[in-house]
Amino acid sequence: MRTERLVPCPPKDVWATLIQHAALTTRGAVLMLGGCDAGFAADITVYQSHKVLECVCGEDALRWELHARGKMTLVVFRVSRMHKSVHASADGMDVRGNASCRGVGKA
Numbered sequence: 001m002r003t004e005r006l007v008p009c010p011p012k013d014v015w016a017t018l019i020q021h022a023a024l025t026t027r028g029a030v031l032m033l034g035g036c037d038a039g040f041a042a043d044i045t046v047y048q049s050h051k052v053l054e055c056v057c058g059e060d061a062l063r064w065e066l067h068a069r070g071k072m073t074l075v076v077f078r079v080s081r082m083h084k085s086v087h088a089s090a091d092g093m094d095v096r097g098n099a100s101c102r103g104v105g106k107a
Contacts, residue, residue, distance in 0.1 A: 001080075008072050019031070025041070027043070030044060043056050052065050063079075
Protein backbone atom coordinates (compact mmCIF):
# COMPACT_ATOMS: atom_id res chain seq x y z
CA MET A 1 0.00 0.00 0.00
CA ARG A 2 1.25 3.48 -0.84
CA THR A 3 -0.27 6.79 0.26
CA GLU A 4 0.88 10.32 -0.54
CA ARG A 5 -0.17 13.50 1.21
CA LEU A 6 0.98 17.11 0.84
CA VAL A 7 1.34 18.59 4.33
CA PRO A 8 1.39 22.40 4.84
CA CYS A 9 4.54 22.27 7.02
CA PRO A 10 8.28 22.17 6.27
CA PRO A 11 10.01 18.75 6.46
CA LYS A 12 11.73 19.56 9.79
CA ASP A 13 8.34 20.02 11.49
CA VAL A 14 6.88 16.86 9.94
CA TRP A 15 10.01 14.93 10.97
CA ALA A 16 9.77 16.16 14.57
CA THR A 17 6.18 14.94 14.74
CA LEU A 18 7.05 11.62 13.12
CA ILE A 19 9.85 10.76 15.55
CA GLN A 20 8.33 12.20 18.73
CA HIS A 21 7.58 8.65 19.94
CA ALA A 22 10.94 7.14 18.98
CA ALA A 23 13.18 5.80 21.72
CA LEU A 24 16.58 4.22 22.13
CA THR A 25 16.29 0.99 24.10
CA THR A 26 18.57 -1.88 25.02
CA ARG A 27 17.44 -3.69 21.85
CA GLY A 28 18.04 -0.66 19.61
CA ALA A 29 16.01 2.22 18.22
CA VAL A 30 12.25 1.74 18.28
CA LEU A 31 9.19 3.70 17.24
CA MET A 32 6.16 3.53 19.53
CA LEU A 33 3.06 2.82 17.45
CA GLY A 34 -0.62 2.87 18.35
CA GLY A 35 -0.44 5.56 21.00
CA CYS A 36 1.61 5.64 24.16
CA ASP A 37 -0.80 3.74 26.40
CA ALA A 38 -1.38 0.45 24.58
CA GLY A 39 1.22 0.80 21.88
CA PHE A 40 3.80 -1.44 20.31
CA ALA A 41 7.50 -0.86 19.80
CA ALA A 42 8.50 -1.35 16.16
CA ASP A 43 12.19 -1.79 15.37
CA ILE A 44 13.63 1.10 13.33
CA THR A 45 15.55 -0.31 10.36
CA VAL A 46 16.21 2.82 8.27
CA TYR A 47 16.80 6.32 9.63
CA GLN A 48 17.88 9.16 7.35
CA SER A 49 17.25 12.33 9.33
CA HIS A 50 14.49 14.55 7.91
CA LYS A 51 14.10 12.23 4.87
CA VAL A 52 13.32 8.56 5.52
CA LEU A 53 12.10 6.52 8.50
CA GLU A 54 11.34 2.82 8.25
CA CYS A 55 10.40 0.36 10.94
CA VAL A 56 9.27 -3.25 11.13
CA CYS A 57 6.25 -4.44 13.06
CA GLY A 58 5.45 -8.14 12.74
CA GLU A 59 5.62 -8.96 9.05
CA ASP A 60 5.01 -5.37 7.93
CA ALA A 61 7.58 -2.75 6.95
CA LEU A 62 6.30 0.79 7.51
CA ARG A 63 8.16 3.51 5.58
CA TRP A 64 7.77 7.29 5.61
CA GLU A 65 9.58 9.40 3.01
CA LEU A 66 9.60 13.21 3.27
CA HIS A 67 10.09 15.38 0.18
CA ALA A 68 10.32 19.19 0.42
CA ARG A 69 7.86 21.02 -1.83
CA GLY A 70 8.56 24.69 -1.22
CA LYS A 71 7.26 25.46 2.28
CA MET A 72 5.31 22.20 2.30
CA THR A 73 6.19 18.50 2.56
CA LEU A 74 5.09 15.60 0.41
CA VAL A 75 4.80 12.60 2.75
CA VAL A 76 4.93 9.19 1.08
CA PHE A 77 3.84 6.35 3.39
CA ARG A 78 4.28 2.72 2.38
CA VAL A 79 3.35 -0.56 4.02
CA SER A 80 4.85 -3.73 2.63
CA ARG A 81 4.91 -7.35 3.77
CA MET A 82 8.32 -8.59 4.95
CA HIS A 83 9.87 -12.03 5.37
CA LYS A 84 11.14 -13.32 8.70
CA SER A 85 14.44 -11.49 8.31
CA VAL A 86 14.76 -7.83 7.52
CA HIS A 87 17.17 -6.68 4.83
CA ALA A 88 17.26 -2.89 4.81
CA SER A 89 20.04 -0.46 4.08
CA ALA A 90 20.88 2.54 6.22
CA ASP A 91 23.81 4.58 4.95
CA GLY A 92 25.21 1.55 3.10
CA MET A 93 25.04 -0.75 6.13
CA ASP A 94 22.82 -3.83 6.04
CA VAL A 95 20.47 -4.33 8.96
CA ARG A 96 19.42 -7.95 9.50
CA GLY A 97 17.33 -9.53 12.22
CA ASN A 98 14.02 -11.05 13.10
CA ALA A 99 11.07 -8.86 12.25
CA SER A 100 9.08 -8.26 15.38
CA CYS A 101 6.60 -5.97 17.02
CA ARG A 102 6.71 -6.24 20.77
CA GLY A 103 3.99 -5.09 23.12
CA VAL A 104 5.13 -2.36 25.47
CA GLY A 105 3.97 -2.03 29.05
CA LYS A 106 2.01 -5.27 28.92
CA ALA A 107 2.24 -8.00 31.52
